[in-house]
Amino acid sequence: MANVTVIGTQWGDEGKGKIVDWLASRADVVVRFQGGHNAGHTLVVDGKVYKLSLLPSGVVSGKTGVIGNGVVVDPTALLAEIERVGQQGLNVTPENLWVADTVPLILPLHGALDRAREAARGEHQIGTTGRGIGPAYEDKVGRRAIRLCDLREPETLEWKVDELLRHHNPLLASLGQKTFTREEVLSHLNEVAPKVLPYACHAWDRLDAVARQGRRILFEGAQAVMLDVDHGTYPFVTSSNTVAAQAGTGSGMGPRSTGFVLGIAKAYVTRVGAGPFPTELSDETGRRLGERGHEFGTVTGRPRRCGWFDAVLARRAVRVGGVNGLALTKLDVLDGFDEVAICTGYELDGKRIDAFPSAPGAQARVKPILEFMPGWKENTAGARSWAELPAQAIKYVRRIEELTGAPVTLLSTSPERDDTILMHDPFEG
Structure with missing residues (x-):
């Protein structure tokens, strides 16, 4: 049986959540491979409405969900979403949610910079959600991102925070915004670390085992092709690649893993x-x-x-x-x-x-x-x-x-x- 990759073919909001939820009933694992909590998937099941941003839609069907390395993760937003769906009867645990330990983290300073830059654009605003996704991807490419695995190493975290602040604080100051101290950032990370680290794993390794067992994998894209940073209506785009080719890169599974590509319109x-x-x-x-x-x-x-x-x-x-x-x-x-x-x-x-x-x-x-x-x-x-x-x-x-x-x-x-x-x-x- 083939894997399936679901992507949007317009500017997002095509109803991917419902389609992924519908397909997830016949899949074993559902994988998010790009984007962040700027994505929004609304699912309606038996009259109950679920609104997801970071969690793969398959969690509603009781499937194992994976947040791949191609996603940028706001740990506070992830924990809040887990709590919210828990109140709706969905029990999300480290057993049914695997988060790649190499995901870059979105921190409060990313959101602050995102919103400040958007305001400074004036009439040339691009419509960002202001949630820090773009600045977090910039840090990933700039090789200064703090990743989930870094939360396990306090000695690594300290010098990486220093490097991050050397980049972000001058930008924030130039835009007339409050800067961040090392203590503020470290305090935030130390607070969320024990709550999110239980979900961290070598997602690529577990997915390889799933594939070798012949089980079905469903890849769930966020946003859509016309918001792809390379192929979309640039610069009015998101900060990641949204095409199906990203599924292999953003999950660690390679280019042959995508299977049948279903475009939602x-x-x-x-x-x-x-x-x-x-x-x-x-x-x-x-x-x-x-x-x-x-x-x-x-x-x-x-x-x-x-x-x-x-x-x-x-x-x-x-x-x-x-x-x-x-x-x-x-x-x-x-x-x-x-x-x-x-x-x-x-x-x-x-x-x-x-x-x-x-x-x-x-x-x-x-x-x-x-x-x-x-x-x-x-x-x-x-x-x-x-x-x-x-x-x-x-x-x-x-x-x-x-x-x-x-x-x-x-x-x-x-x-x-x-x-x-x-x-x-x-x-x-």
Whole structure:
């Protein structure tokens, strides 16, 4: 049986949490391989709502969850999330949550710098969540990160904190912000160390054993391809690679581990924060999509910008993300629209182009070329078989397949776990 890697193909918030939760019932282990607690996955199971940020969605299904080395971890946020889901009846312990001991840690100074720099950008803000993810990844690449394993060595921790402060305090001071003392940082780390270290392990080694036993591994991506630091709408992106190729690197399992790559896409498009959005609807239709889809960020609570499905960006995500099949979510949100639309290309400076430009100025100037199709009056909400879908909805799905070059292998028709239509089982490869 194949492993499965789930990634977003738009700007995040495509409903990955539900799909991963649904697939997790047939997996043995679920792995997060990038991002931090800027990701938000909302799961609805038997009417109960779970909001996860760092924990792999598989914990709701009682599966072993893994936070891989490609993730940046705020230990305070992780402990708070474990406590919160515990109050909902989910018991997360070192037996069912493995955290790579090489994960870089997000500290309070990272969040402070993140927020200060975003404020200093003024009208050029990129829409960061302000939770310190970017500065933590910078420290990782700059070889000054404090990693989870460092909490075991007080003598290592002291000189690494000194090095960290030599970098961060001048930046904070230049932005008019409070600086941090060695004692403050060490006190914070010494407080969280005994609580988080029990979860630390050689995750790569345990995952290798799982693979050798022939057990199924589900890799869970955060954010989405168009937020990838290399392939997304730079600089309005996240600070990590979100494509499926990162699953091997961010877990320590290597490039052959990804298996079937399932790309998640909404039947329309949303975006949180700043950045180009060619199909954005700032009218009554956009408002209607937002209200019907309950489009508010899981992490930030900010209203999501809404627009028509962009097949050009989705096709790009399919190619650079290595997507084998699409999972189309929130088709039911389009129920009752007189017509629906798909972006099939762009107009830039009076000329048609069929690929999204790389430079931010050109990205801001593109206009969508829309193909309109008749909508459908019938309800798709709760449909669990292809035969239950109205003809026009099926035509819409087929057109998305044609334009993106990827088959729709799974269709979600409500937030509930079982309201799902499966055309092809990703675990069958």
